[in-house]
Amino acid sequence: MSITHTTFSLPARVLHWAMAVLILAMLFIGVGMVATVSEKHSWLLAIHKPLGIAILLLAIVRLVVRLRNPPPPLPGDLPALQKLAAHLSHWLLYALMIAMPLIGWAMLSAGGYPVMLSHSLRLPAILPENALVFAWLRTAHGVLAYLLFLTFLAHMGAALYHGLIRRDGVLRSMANGRARDPSPLMPDGACVVNERLTD
Amino acid sequence: MHDPQPLSHPPRNGLRWALIAGAVVVAGGAFAYVGGWLTPHRLTAQRLVDELQRNGGGVHPGYRRNHAKGVCVAGYFEGNGKASAYSTASVFAVGRTPVVGRFAIPGGNPYAPDGSVPIRSLALRFNLPNGQQWRTGMNSMPVFPVATPQAFYALQVAGEKDPATGKPDPARLAAFFAAHPETAAFRAWAKTARPSASFVTESYSGIDAFYFIDAKGQRHAVRWQMVADAANGTPAPAGDDNYLIPDLQHRLATGPQRWHLLVTLAHPGDPTDDATKAWPAERTTLDAGTLVLTSEQPQDSGPCRDINYDPTVLPAGIAISDDPLLSARSAAYADSYLRRTREEAHVPGTTAPTRTQPEAAR
Ligand code: HEM
Numbered sequence: 224m225s226i227t228h229t230t231f232s233l234p235a236r237v238l239h240w241a242m243a244v245l246i247l248a249m250l251f252i253g254v255g256m257v258a259t260v261s262e263k264h265s266w267l268l269a270i271h272k273p274l275g276i277a278i279l280l281l282a283i284v285r286l287v288v289r290l291r292n293p294p295p296p297l298p299g300d301l302p303a304l305q306k307l308a309a310h311l312s313h314w315l316l317y318a319l320m321i322a323m324p325l326i327g328w329a330m331l332s333a334g335g336y337p338v339m340l341s342h343s344l345r346l347p348a349i350l351p352e353n354a355l356v357f358a359w360l361r362t363a364h365g366v367l368a369y370l371l372f373l374t375f376l377a378h379m380g381a382a383l384y385h386g387l388i389r390r391d392g393v394l395r396s397m398a399n400g401r402a403r404d405p406s407p408l409m410p411d412g413a414c415v416v417n418e419r420l421t422d
Numbered sequence: 423m424h425d426p427q428p429l430s431h432p433p434r435n436g437l438r439w440a441l442i443a444g445a446v447v448v449a450g451g452a453f454a455y456v457g458g459w460l461t462p463h464r465l466t467a468q469r470l471v472d473e474l475q476r477n478g479g480g481v482h483p484g485y486r487r488n489h490a491k492g493v494c495v496a497g498y499f500e501g502n503g504k505a506s507a508y509s510t511a512s513v514f515a516v517g518r519t520p521v522v523g524r525f526a527i528p529g530g531n532p533y534a535p536d537g538s539v540p541i542r543s544l545a546l547r548f549n550l551p552n553g554q555q556w557r558t559g560m561n562s563m564p565v566f567p568v569a570t571p572q573a574f575y576a577l578q579v580a581g582e583k584d585p586a587t588g589k590p591d592p593a594r595l596a597a598f599f600a601a602h603p604e605t606a607a608f609r610a611w612a613k614t615a616r617p618s619a620s621f622v623t624e625s626y627s628g629i630d631a632f633y634f635i636d637a638k639g640q641r642h643a644v645r646w647q648m649v650a651d652a653a654n655g656t657p658a659p660a661g662d663d664n665y666l667i668p669d670l671q672h673r674l675a676t677g678p679q680r681w682h683l684l685v686t687l688a689h690p691g692d693p694t695d696d697a698t699k700a701w702p703a704e705r706t707t708l709d710a711g712t713l714v715l716t717s718e719q720p721q722d723s724g725p726c727r728d729i730n731y732d733p734t735v736l737p738a739g740i741a742i743s744d745d746p747l748l749s750a751r752s753a754a755y756a757d758s759y760l761r762r763t764r765e766e767a768h769v770p771g772t773t774a775p776t777r778t779q780p781e782a783a784r
């Protein structure tokens with residue numbers, strides 16, 4: 224018989240919240256730096272590149288943690304469509320948090336730029352110089368960044384929906400790791416009490 | 423089936439829904455604000471490049487949005503070790519660093535007559551052995567007309583061509599200069615400047631200030647200039663719109679062409695954030711080595727086509743100063759580069775380059 228986890232593992236939760244902050248920061252840094260001609264452009268870009276590579280490394284660790292520690296199942300009474308949306312959006316988030324930094328690295332390589340993470344630390348090129356490839360990758364970096372932000376908005380909205388409307392313990396299983404209802408097939412009224420707003 | 427939370431308190435849930443919607447709207451709104459969508463008057467790279475494009479006579483697909491007319495060159499830089507006391511960049515050590523460069527004239531029109539402006543430019547990319555790069559774009563004038571990207575934008579707007587005359591409105595330009603006294607040094611230079619007959623006889627100044635960083639980590643504020651060996655410039659031939667490239671081909675056929683890299687060291691207090699102000703002439707200047715250009719190629723197929731000469735791409739040992747033009751140039755060149763490479767790549771929404779118009783730059 225297999226054990227059904229009722230919360231995310233501690234490494235999964237730490238990675239989730241740390242990366243949530245970092246990825247959100249990267250999205251804001253990204254759109255901010257291309258929308259300014261002030262000194263901020265240069266120093267935001269100088270943060271953007273090493274932070275993006277850090278996210279790539281963390282995302283790889285996170286994927287391993289995810290594959291080794293299955294997440295708690297979604298509540299059994301969640302409509303099938305919502306379940307599908309949850310699973311698809313989660314895999315989309317994983318795909319984008321790995322693809323975005325790889326594309327950033329690849330597009331600078333294709334553009335013939337040295338991929339400098341600091342004044343002296345340079346990553347090797349992962350693609351040969353090719354301006355046409357650069358143009359497509361740079362376009363993808365922008366489009367996928369917006370897709371990532373929209374997915375984040377949906378994800379945050381859904382998490383709050385679980386926490387505030389359904390009050391089914393899904394938000395809490397990532398927030399503080401206290402168990403949601405152990406039986407995914409039972410309505411989890413117990414959580415409702417805990418998750419009431421203090422209003 | 424189950425109803426996890428019977429809607430026994432609809433008003434309370436209403437508040438909760440409002441909270442969720444509010445969180446999404448605040449996050450989305452903050453993103454839109456940072457991205458500049460709520461502040462259309464903020465100066466962005468896109469607006470700067472749009473303005474350059476307009477003054478260049480519209481979109482010329484595949485071409486740079488400024489300094490559109492040019493030619494690729496290649497050669498090497500021969501360092502002599504004299505600047506190594508001030509910068510750890512290996513380009514200054516004794517030895518050769520390969521260079522891919524580009525001569526051009528300012529303006530967004532790739533078919534502009536060579537004599538339409540008295541300015542010529544030289545951009546260089548040095549490929550250092552450790553994989554780092556030094557990119558620089560230099561102009562044949564000692565100072566820049568303006569000190570900030572906002573003033574640069576205003577200058578472009580003031581210089582827009584009047585559709586009736588096909589020329590900028592002199593009154594508008596006069597009003598701009600009156601409002602921008604920092605342009606005085608540039609205007610004094612422009613008064614006597616004549617379009618040269620050759621790229622090779624010109625000297626090219628980096629204009630913006632940078633820092634050299636030495637082995638102890640000490641910063642030295644510098645400006646640099648490529649000074650022509652062949653300084654016997656002659657005025658441009660009359661009645662010819664395309665003489666610069668034939669002249670270059672002719673001279674390169676007789677042998678490599680040379681420039682000396684002169685690096686000027688600032689004194690404390692010399693402005694690093696104002697490209698309109700020259701430093702006093704008595705400042706120490708070192709000869710850091712020789713640029714040797716050996717060949718040229720057309721810009722629509724040569725190696726310089728796909729290079730963005732972003733002046734903030736620097737190797738260890740050189741760093742940007744607080745000159746506000748540098749970040750603006752980096753942002754604007756990236757946007758111009760993105761537009762022209764997208765056009766080359768036929769990314770939907772862009773106009774693919776047609777090479778049917780005679781390549782005036784040839
Ligand atoms: C999680 C990772 C990343 C995220 C979320 C992200 C996000 C963004 C965003 C939102 C933009 C603005 C796009 C636009 O408006 O067109 C951007 C631009 C950019 N990103 Fe990233 N990025 C990431 C990783 C990287 C990495 C690893 C690099 C390079 C090593 C990189 C290099 C760049 C560059 C060079 C630009 C364009 C700057 C310009 O055109 O002036 N990014 N990024």
Ligand code: HEM
Nearest residue numbers: 486488489524543545559560574628629750754755758759
């Ligand atoms: C805020 C001020 C400036 C703006 C907005 C601006 C804008 C531009 C743009 C959009 C390009 C085309 C880039 C490309 O597609 O690769 C360009 C090229 C160039 N600019 Fe500027 N520029 C500014 C200031 C300067 C200054 C101060 C210098 C001189 C030191 C300079 C020298 C050059 C040169 C030499 C090129 C041609 C590079 C090449 O041959 O590829 N610019 N500029």
